[in-house]
Amino acid sequence: xxxxxxxxxxxxxxxxxGGKWKPVILWWLHQRTWRFAELRxxxxxxxxxxxxxQLRELEADGVVARRVYPTVPPKVxxxxxxxxxxxxxxxxxxxxxxxxxxxxxxxxxxxxxxRRNDRYRRSAAGGRRRSV
Numbered sequence: 361x362x363x364x365x366x367x368x369x370x371x372x373x374x375x376x377x378g379g380k381w382k383p384v385i386l387w388w389l390h391q392r393t394w395r396f397a398e399l400r401x402x403x404x405x406x407x408x409x410x411x412x413x414q415l416r417e418l419e420a421d422g423v424v425a426r427r428v429y430p431t432v433p434p435k436v437x438x439x440x441x442x443x444x445x446x447x448x449x450x451x452x453x454x455x456x457x458x459x460x461x462x463x464x465x466x467x468x469x470x471x472x473x474x475r476r477n478d479r480y481r482r483s484a485a486g487g488r489r490r491s492v
Contacts, residue, residue, distance in 0.1 A: 376421055376447065381406055381414045386440070389424060390448065393439040423447065 366372045377383050381403070388394060388402050400411055415438060418424040423444040429435040 376423060381410060382418060385414055389438060389440045393437050396436050399438060
């Protein structure tokens with residue numbers, strides 16, 4: 361596998377961790393080896409297509425190892441490679457290996473905004489919920 365060269369470490373981090381789901385996938389894979397369906401259940405907001413796409417990109421980058429067992433039905437496991445495990449400090453620096461304390465408050469903030477927006481739509485529709 362040919363490695364790219366970067367001008368600074370930030371470029372490398374953005375290349376590997378870029379996107380909404382890659383840090384989450386790496387966090388789960390840091391915990392243990394997962395089968396595809398198990399990993400999918402850990403992230404209810406991601407589609408199967410997106411999970412497949414992100415895992416393939418991480419595999420192409422040499423971060424994730426994909427192991428296929430010749431069984432029926434096929435069994436596929438994903439785990440971090442040695443290179444992927446070496447990225448633990450970068451994950452911690454980005455907060456991806458921690459508990460993400462801002463997630464809870466961010467979730468509450470967005471759900472509160474959603475409730476306010478929902479009340480506005482109801483009042484504008486005369487008590488009924490108006491579709492937008």
